[in-house]
Amino acid sequence: MARFSLTNLLKTVQQGKWPYILTLAHVLLGTILVFLSPRSNIAFLLLVSSFGTLYALKTDNRFKLVLGAFMALVIIPVIGVRNIFYLEVIFQISVFVALALGLNIVVGFAGLLNLGYVAFYAVGAYLWAFFGSQQYYVLPFAPGTQPPNLPFLLPGDAFYLFMFLAIIVAALTGILLGSPVLRLRGDYLAIVTLGFGEVIRQLANNLDKPLNFTNGPQGITPIQRPTLPQSVVDSFNAVFQPIVGRQVETSTLYNVMFYLLALFVIIIIIVVTLRLEDSKIGRAWTAIREDETAAVAMGVPLVSLKLGAFAAGASFAGVMGALMAASRTFVSPESFSFMQSIGVLSMVILGGLGSIPGVILGAATVTILNLQILQGFSLYLSQLRQSDAIIPIINFAWRDLSTQLDPAKYQRLLFGIILVTMMIFRPSGIIPAQRRRREQASDKPDENQAGTEARGKG
Amino acid sequence: MKRFFGTINIRELMRPLGQMLAFSVGSALALSAIVLLLALLMDKSAAGQSVVARFNVSLFTYVLVNLPQVLIDGLTIGFVYAAIALGYTMVYGVLEFINFAHSEIFAVGAFVGVEILIALDEAGILGTASLGMAYLWLIFAILAGMIAAGSLAMAVERIAYRPLRGAARLVPLISAIGVSFFLQDLIRLVESLTTGQFNRIFPTFGNFDERLVFGQMDMGGTAITLGISIKSLIVILSAMIMLVILNYLVNATKIGKAIRAVAQDRPTASLMGVDVNRIIALTFLIGGSLGGAAGVLYAAKFTRIDPFVGFFPGIKAFTAAVMGGIGNLTGALLGGIVLGMLETFAGSYLSAFTMGAAGAEYKDIFAFGILILVLIFRPQGLMGENVAQKA
Numbered sequence: 001m002a003r004f005s006l007t008n009l010l011k012t013v014q015q016g017k018w019p020y021i022l023t024l025a026h027v028l029l030g031t032i033l034v035f036l037s038p039r040s041n042i043a044f045l046l047l048v049s050s051f052g053t054l055y056a057l058k059t060d061n062r063f064k065l066v067l068g069a070f071m072a073l074v075i076i077p078v079i080g081v082r083n084i085f086y087l088e089v090i091f092q093i094s095v096f097v098a099l100a101l102g103l104n105i106v107v108g109f110a111g112l113l114n115l116g117y118v119a120f121y122a123v124g125a126y127l128w129a130f131f132g133s134q135q136y137y138v139l140p141f142a143p144g145t146q147p148p149n150l151p152f153l154l155p156g157d158a159f160y161l162f163m164f165l166a167i168i169v170a171a172l173t174g175i176l177l178g179s180p181v182l183r184l185r186g187d188y189l190a191i192v193t194l195g196f197g198e199v200i201r202q203l204a205n206n207l208d209k210p211l212n213f214t215n216g217p218q219g220i221t222p223i224q225r226p227t228l229p230q231s232v233v234d235s236f237n238a239v240f241q242p243i244v245g246r247q248v249e250t251s252t253l254y255n256v257m258f259y260l261l262a263l264f265v266i267i268i269i270i271v272v273t274l275r276l277e278d279s280k281i282g283r284a285w286t287a288i289r290e291d292e293t294a295a296v297a298m299g300v301p302l303v304s305l306k307l308g309a310f311a312a313g314a315s316f317a318g319v320m321g322a323l324m325a326a327s328r329t330f331v332s333p334e335s336f337s338f339m340q341s342i343g344v345l346s347m348v349i350l351g352g353l354g355s356i357p358g359v360i361l362g363a364a365t366v367t368i369l370n371l372q373i374l375q376g377f378s379l380y381l382s383q384l385r386q387s388d389a390i391i392p393i394i395n396f397a398w399r400d401l402s403t404q405l406d407p408a409k410y411q412r413l414l415f416g417i418i419l420v421t422m423m424i425f426r427p428s429g430i431i432p433a434q435r436r437r438r439e440q441a442s443d444k445p446d447e448n449q450a451g452t453e454a455r456g457k458g
Numbered sequence: 459m460k461r462f463f464g465t466i467n468i469r470e471l472m473r474p475l476g477q478m479l480a481f482s483v484g485s486a487l488a489l490s491a492i493v494l495l496l497a498l499l500m501d502k503s504a505a506g507q508s509v510v511a512r513f514n515v516s517l518f519t520y521v522l523v524n525l526p527q528v529l530i531d532g533l534t535i536g537f538v539y540a541a542i543a544l545g546y547t548m549v550y551g552v553l554e555f556i557n558f559a560h561s562e563i564f565a566v567g568a569f570v571g572v573e574i575l576i577a578l579d580e581a582g583i584l585g586t587a588s589l590g591m592a593y594l595w596l597i598f599a600i601l602a603g604m605i606a607a608g609s610l611a612m613a614v615e616r617i618a619y620r621p622l623r624g625a626a627r628l629v630p631l632i633s634a635i636g637v638s639f640f641l642q643d644l645i646r647l648v649e650s651l652t653t654g655q656f657n658r659i660f661p662t663f664g665n666f667d668e669r670l671v672f673g674q675m676d677m678g679g680t681a682i683t684l685g686i687s688i689k690s691l692i693v694i695l696s697a698m699i700m701l702v703i704l705n706y707l708v709n710a711t712k713i714g715k716a717i718r719a720v721a722q723d724r725p726t727a728s729l730m731g732v733d734v735n736r737i738i739a740l741t742f743l744i745g746g747s748l749g750g751a752a753g754v755l756y757a758a759k760f761t762r763i764d765p766f767v768g769f770f771p772g773i774k775a776f777t778a779a780v781m782g783g784i785g786n787l788t789g790a791l792l793g794g795i796v797l798g799m800l801e802t803f804a805g806s807y808l809s810a811f812t813m814g815a816a817g818a819e820y821k822d823i824f825a826f827g828i829l830i831l832v833l834i835f836r837p838q839g840l841m842g843e844n845v846a847q848k849a
Contacts, residue, residue: 113628115635180834187556187631188833191776195826198773202823210815338769342639349632405651413643419636423629424621 019057026050027067031075035243038083041372047079048093048364055357072263077256081244087255091327093367094262095320100347100363101269101356102316107345108354108433109282110309111289112182113190115341116197120314122204122336123173124166124321129220129331130213132159143208143216156224159326163319170318171311178310182303197341204333219332223325228257258327265323269316270356285309286435339412343370346415349422352429361430366418370411378408470710474702477788481795482536486529489803497521500811508813520810523675526684528806529799534690534759536798537697541752542775543782543790544704545611545745551721551785552741553623558634559614560749561772562641567607567750568757568767569645571599572658579661592664600696600754607750611742620735645765660761666692693755700751701791704744708787717741721785770822774801777829783839792840801825 012018030047037043054068080087099121106114130136134150141147181192208216233250241247276282284305287295296302325331343366351362384398391398422429497518500506506517513520542564549557578584578595587595618637622630649656671685708714719727720737728734756771757763778797782789805821832839 107628111626111628113631180830184833184837185627187627188780188837190628190631191556191773191780192830192833195773195777195829199823199826202819206816206819339639342635345632345635405647410643410647412639413647416636416638416640416643420618420633420640423625423633423636424618427625427629 014058019059020063023050023053023057023059023067026053027071027075031079034079034086035082038079038086041376044086044089044372045368047075048368051364052361073260077259078240078243080259081240081248081252081256084252084255087252087259089368089371091255091259091262092371093364094259094266095324096344096347096367097360097363098262098266098269098320099317099344100351100359101266101273102313102320103344104348104354104356104359105273105276105316106309106313107348108352108359109276109285109289110306111285112306112310113187114193114310114313115190115338115345116193116195116200117313117317117344118336118338118340119193119197119200120170120174120317121321121324121340122200122331122333123170123314124318124323125325125331125336126204126214126220126321127166127169127318128159128162128322128325129223131162132156132224132326133220133222135213135215135220138215139211139213141212143212143218152224154224157226159224159226159322163322166318166322167315170321171315173318174311174314175307178307179303182306182310194338194341197336197338201333201336201338204336214333217333219330219334221330223329223331225254225326225329228254255327258323261323262320265316265319272312273356281305281308339415342415342419343411346418346422350418350429352431352433353427354433354435355429355431358429358431358433366414369414374408374411374414378406381405381407467706467710470706471702474705474788474791475698477791478698478701478795481792482533485536485796485799486533489532489799490525490529493521493525493803493807494518496811505811505813509810517810521807523682524806528802530686530690531806532799532802533795534693534798535802536795537694537701538752538756538759538771538794539775539778539798540791540794541697541700541748541755542771543779543794544701544787545749546776546779547782547784547787547790548708548717548741548745550779551787552717552738553619553630554785555619555627555630556634556776557611557619557742557745558631559618559637559641560611560745561768561775562638562645563607563611563614563746563768564749564753564756564772565645565763565765565768566610566641566753567603567747568753568763569649569658569765570606570750571603571754572660572757572763574599574602575661575663576658579663584661584663587663589664592666596664596666596692596758600751603750603754604747605750607753608743608747611746611749612739615739615742620738642765642768649765657762657764658757660757660763666758689759693759696751696755700748704748705787707744713737713740774822774825777825777832780829781832781839783841786839786841789839789841796840797825797828800828 013022026046027050030043030050033040033043034047051068051071054064054071076090077087080090099117103114103117106112106117131154132152134146134152136153137150138146177193177196178189181189204214205217207213214220228250230250233248233253236253236256237247276285284295284300287298287300288302288305292302324335344363347362347366348359349362350366351360352358381398381401382403385401385403387398389398390396497506497520501517509515509517509520515523542560545560545563546557549555549560575584575595584592584595614637618633619630622633646656649658666689667687669683669685669687670691671683673684675682675684706714708717716727716732716737717740719730719732720734720741724734727737752771753768756767774797775794778793779790780793781797782791782793784790801821801824804824805818808820808824809817
C-alpha cells in the first residue's frame with residue numbers, strides 16, 4: 001500500500017505545475033534557511049541539493065537554465081560571501097567538478113584509465129606558480145635563502161594568458177606521455193600514468209637543486225592574482241550590502257571571482273563535452289571504449305583519437321591547475337598526490353562514467369563528504385570524547401575512544417569503498433550516461449531476439 | 459618416503475637456481491662494466507674532479523670501492539622485488555588482470571610478521587632466545603605473514619574480483635584500486651586503534667644486525683669494510699628458497715599443471731575437469747603468500763614499516779614483472795633482479811656522476827623511466843609474448 005501511494009506521489013510530482021512549485025520551494029527554502037542560519041550544515045546541504053531537484057523534476061528547459069544560472073551566479077556567491085567557509089566548499093566543488101568532467105572525457109568516453117590525472121593539474125599549477133611569482137629570480141638560491149624584496153617576473157594580469165598557456169602545455173605533456181603508451185593495452189596505460197603522476201610529484205619535490213625551480217617541498221608562494229578593480233568591489237557592495245549585512249573586502253571578493261572563473265571553465269567543458277558526445281569523434285571514442293578491434297576494423301584511427309582524448313582531458317586539468325595556483329597563491333607537491341587522482345576517479349565512477357550530470361553529482365557528493373560530513377563527524381566524535389556519554393549496550397565510554405579515530409583522515413577508506421561497491425553493484429554510476437540508459441532499455445528485446453535466433457538456429 | 463622422494467624432479471629444482479645465478483651474475487657484470495666504463499671516461503671531467511674534491515679519490519676508484527656493497531644491496535632488493543613481482547605475474551597469467559591490491563597484501567604480510575615479533579619481543583621471549591630459536595621465530599613470523607597475506611588475497615579475490623569476472627577490462631582494475639585504498643586505511647585504522655601509532659619498527663634480536671666481514675679496502679685514507687649483513691643474506695636465501703619451491707609447484711606438480719592450463723585457456727581447462735574457480739583462488743593464495751613473505755623480509759631489511767609501505771615496492775615489482783614479460787614466472791625473476799640492481803646503482807652513483815645535482819631521491823623516477831622505456835621499445839618484456847594491441 002505504501003509503495004503504491006509512493007509511486008502515485010512520484011507521478012503527481014512530475015505533472016502539471018507541481019515540478020515548478022516544488023523546485024522553487026526547494027530553492028527558496030534552502031536560500032532562506034542558509035540566510036537565517038549561516039553556520040548550519042543542513043541548511044547548506046538543502047541549498048546545494050536544490051540543484052538536484054532542478055535537474056530531476058520535469059520543467060521547461062529554459063526555466064531550468066534561468067533558475068540554475070540565477071542560483072549559480074547570484075544566490076551562491078552572495079550566500080557565500082556571508083559565510084566564507086561555504087564559498088570555500090563551493091569553490092572546491094567547482095574545481096573538482098571541472099577536474100572530474102575533464103577526466104570523464106578520458107575515462108568515460110574513450111575508456112582510457114588515467115591514474116595520474118592530477119599530474120596535469122600540477123603542470124598547470126606550477127606553470128603559473130613559476131611565472132606568476134618571484135621564483136624566476138629565486139632560481140640561484142636554495143629554498144629559504146633567497147633575499148627579500150625580489151621583484152615579480154610578470155604582472156598579475158598575465159594570468160589570463162597563462163590560463164590558455166596551461167591548456168597548451170598540459171595538452172602537450174599529455175601527448176608526449178600518451179604517444180608511447182597509447183599503443184598498448186589499457187591497463188599498461190593505467191600504470192604508466194600512475195608512474196607519471198608520481199614522477200611529477202617527485203620532480204616538484206626535488207627540483208630545488210641545482211637550480212631552484214619548484215622550491216622543493218615548501219612550495220612556491222606568493223603567487224600573484226589578476227587584479228580586481230576597486231570599482232567592482234564598490235558596485236558589489238552597493239548592490240548586495242543590504243543582503244550581506246556588511247562591507248565586503250577585496251580579498252573575499254577574490255574568492256567569488258575565482259569561483260566564477262571555475263564556473264566559466266566548467267561551462268566550457270560541458271559545452272565541449274556535449275558537442276563532442278554525439279559528434280563523429282565522440283562516437284569513435286565510444287567505439288574504441290566498447291571494442292577496439294571492431295573500431296579499427298571500421299576505420300577508426302585508434303592512436304590519434306586516443307591521443308586526442310588524453311590531451312583534451314589533460315588540458316582541462318591544466319587550466320584548473322593554473323586557476324588553483326592563483327586562487328590559493330600557493331602551490332606545493334603535497335596537493336598533487338596519487339590520492340587526489342584516485343579521488344577524482346572515484347567522483348567520476350560514483351556519478352556515472354560518461355554522464356555529465358552524473359559526474360557533477362559525483363564530484364559534489366565526494367567533496368561535500370570530504371569537507372563537511374567527515375569533518376562534521378570528526379568534530380562530533382571529539383565532542384563525544386569530552387562528554388561522559390556511554391554506548392548503552394556494550395557499556396563503552398566514549399572517553400576511552402582512541403583519538404586516532406578521526407574520520408576526516410580516512411578519505412582513502414571512503415574512496416576505496418566507493419570504487420569497489422560501485423564496480424560490483426552499479427558500474428554505470430548513480431546517473432548512468434544517456435547512451436548506457438538507451439542500451440539498458442534495449443537490453444530486454446535484444447535478449448528475446450537472441451533467444452529466437454538461437455532457437456531458429458537449433 | 460622413498461617413493462615420494464623418488465618422484466621429485468631434480469631438474470625442476472636445479473633449473474631456477476641456475477637461472478637465479480645466471481641473472482644475478484649477468485646483470486651484476488653488465489651493470490658494473492657499464493658503470494666502470496663511464497667512470498673511466500668521466501674521470502677527467504668536472505664530475506670526476508668534484509669526486510676528487512669530496513672524497514679525495516678518483517671517480518674510478520670511488521665506483522670500484524663501492525661496487526661490492528652496491529651489488530649486494532641491489533641483489534637483496536632485487537630478490538624482494540622478484541618475490542612480489544611473482545604475485546603480479548601469476549595473477550596476470552591466469553586472469554589477464556593487474557592485481558593492484560597486491561602491494562597492500564604485501565603490506566599486510568609485513569604488518570602481521572612485525573606485530574608478532576613485537577609481541578614476542580615485549581613478552582621478553584626474543585631477548586632471551588638462543589640463536590637457533592631466534593631463527594625459528596623469524597621463520598614463524600614469515601610463515602604467519604604468508605598465511606595472513608595469502609588468505610587475505612583469496613578473500614579479496616572472492617569479494618571484489620570474482621563478481622566482476624567477464625566485465626569490461628577496466629572494471630576489475632578500478633575495483634582493485636579501490637581495494638588497495640581501502641586496505642591502506644584499514645591497516646592504518648586497525649594499527650592506530652590497537653597500538654596508537656602506525657609506524658612499526660622491526661625488533662632487534664638474534665644476530666641479524668651483524669655483518670659478515672670479508673676484508674677491508676682503503677679509499678683516500680678512510681677504511682671501507684667489505685661485507686654482507688646477515689639480514690641481506692637471510693633475505694636473499696629465503697627469497698631463493700621460496701622461488702625454487704614456487705617454480706617446482708608450478709612446473710612439476712599436478713596443481714601447477716592445472717594453473718598453467720587455466721592460464722592458457724580457461725574454458726578448455728574447465729572442460730578438462732579443472733575447477734577453474736578453485737585454481738584462481740589458489741593462484742591468489744600462492745601469489746599473496748609470496749607477497750606476504752616478501753613483506754616480512756622487506757621489514758627485516760628496512761626495519762621501519764607504515765601502512766603505505768606497499769606502494770613503491772608494489773609499483774616497482776609491477777615494473778619488474780612488465781620488464782621481464784608479464785605472465786612469465788622466469789621473466790618476473792629476471793625483471794626483479796635487474797630492476798633492483800639498476801635502482802641501487804642509480805641510487806648510489808647518480809650523485810657522484812652528476813656532481814650532486816641529482817641524488818638517491820631520483821631512484822623512484824629512475825624505475826618509472828625504465829618502465830616507460832621498456833614499454834616503448836619492448837612492450838612484451840624481456841622474456842614475454844606479444845602484448846601489444848591486437849590492432
